[in-house]
Amino acid sequence: MRYDELSIQTHREAPANARSAGQSWLVRAGYVSHSGQLLPLGERALARIRAYLKTPADFQQSGLLTLTGAHETYYPTLVGSHDLLHCPECGTAARAETAQAKKAASAAETSAPPEKVLTPDCPTIESLATFLGISTTKTAKALMFVSIGSPKSPDFGQTVDSRETFDSEFIFVVIRGDMAMSEAKLEALVGKFRLATEDEIRAVGAVPGYASPIGVRNATIIVDELIPQSANLVAGANQAGYHLLNTNYGRDYSAEIVADLTQANPGEPCIACAAPLQATRGWVLVSQAGFDCEKILFALAEAHNDEKGFTFPAPVAPFDIYLMQVPGKTLDTLPVAEELYQKLQAAGFSVLFDDRNDRAGVKFNDADLLGCPIRITVGERGLQNGMVEVKGRRASETQQVVIEEIVEAIRYKLTSG
Numbered sequence: 001m002r003y004d005e006l007s008i009q010t011h012r013e014a015p016a017n018a019r020s021a022g023q024s025w026l027v028r029a030g031y032v033s034h035s036g037q038l039l040p041l042g043e044r045a046l047a048r049i050r051a052y053l054k055t056p057a058d059f060q061q062s063g064l065l066t067l068t069g070a071h072e073t074y075y076p077t078l079v080g081s082h083d084l085l086h087c088p089e090c091g092t093a094a095r096a097e098t099a100q101a102k103k104a105a106s107a108a109e110t111s112a113p114p115e116k117v118l119t120p121d122c123p124t125i126e127s128l129a130t131f132l133g134i135s136t137t138k139t140a141k142a143l144m145f146v147s148i149g150s151p152k153s154p155d156f157g158q159t160v161d162s163r164e165t166f167d168s169e170f171i172f173v174v175i176r177g178d179m180a181m182s183e184a185k186l187e188a189l190v191g192k193f194r195l196a197t198e199d200e201i202r203a204v205g206a207v208p209g210y211a212s213p214i215g216v217r218n219a220t221i222i223v224d225e226l227i228p229q230s231a232n233l234v235a236g237a238n239q240a241g242y243h244l245l246n247t248n249y250g251r252d253y254s255a256e257i258v259a260d261l262t263q264a265n266p267g268e269p270c271i272a273c274a275a276p277l278q279a280t281r282g283w284v285l286v287s288q289a290g291f292d293c294e295k296i297l298f299a300l301a302e303a304h305n306d307e308k309g310f311t312f313p314a315p316v317a318p319f320d321i322y323l324m325q326v327p328g329k330t331l332d333t334l335p336v337a338e339e340l341y342q343k344l345q346a347a348g349f350s351v352l353f354d355d356r357n358d359r360a361g362v363k364f365n366d367a368d369l370l371g372c373p374i375r376i377t378v379g380e381r382g383l384q385n386g387m388v389e390v391k392g393r394r395a396s397e398t399q400q401v402v403i404e405e406i407v408e409a410i411r412y413k414l415t416s417g
């Protein structure tokens, strides 16, 4: 393809609104407009990425260090759009809202009989624990919602009967008092939901601020997996001003669903190998919807740049070769460049031919900016000896190659990296 056919527009200045080196180079090299729209060169790069990347294993070949989750592949970058939790030991990763961590069960103890206690001015779990002189791990937190849709397909390792649907159902959630609920995990189980009103809470037999699932009716009870393993928790007494000591799952109430419902946090043990989880940001490159080639281009841009522009590896660069011609003083270099252009394309290489009537410096700059793995320069001095100059984008040295041997030389360079 000729340079002008793609209407490439490069920029000398870095865009003011770029959030990273990769994003800045994408604009400067003309892949993306200042407003973030893909330009013809960017479309070209996407087509190459789409043709090359067939499995997540190809990411490694293209120099992308990705994180792999159960159903998704991520590229960690601080400018990414999602919060992630990943394990630096075993490499598992997930979106923060659905990530799982190994939970420490409370020490086993025998069930004690329930006991109602007066707990004035204890509107929060923390104030309740302080008032009773106990740890928040010994409390049960009640959260009440009303479902407003059917569940998404189960996605987070929890088993749900797919025939079961939830609509306008009262959802009574119990988690341990020291933990936070993951709305995404609950949504995966029951679909969309909203907070229950005080009237709705009273209608199922619970009391706002002092609620527990004990004795409630017409409610779907869902408890975190840790609740059945936690004996003698303090829970609401469903009576204003009172809590119950020593409530026990199984004896005092049971649930329709027991599942992982809590938010995992950085520093908590990895579910697979127990190493502490780390927080990062990232892009989702592959989801159940397939490959997101635009995000993959953005990830490649972060991974492959230097102080002059992009340094893309061959299979994901928009072209294999940047072919440029430098006008001569005594020799017309253009016909030779033209011939070389045809020959290289016939040999199966993808070539961007910079045949613009422009200074050599402009072309060298653009070649570095765009980041094609090989640059070939057709100039007067080389031609006098039947040679052209070849340079790998990441190499520091140039090389003179006899024109007749150019196809073999390029093929060798591209396959040897």
Ligand SMILES: [Zn+2]
Binding pocket: 087, 088, 089, 090, 091, 092, 270, 271, 272, 273, 274, 275
């Ligand atoms: Zn791990």
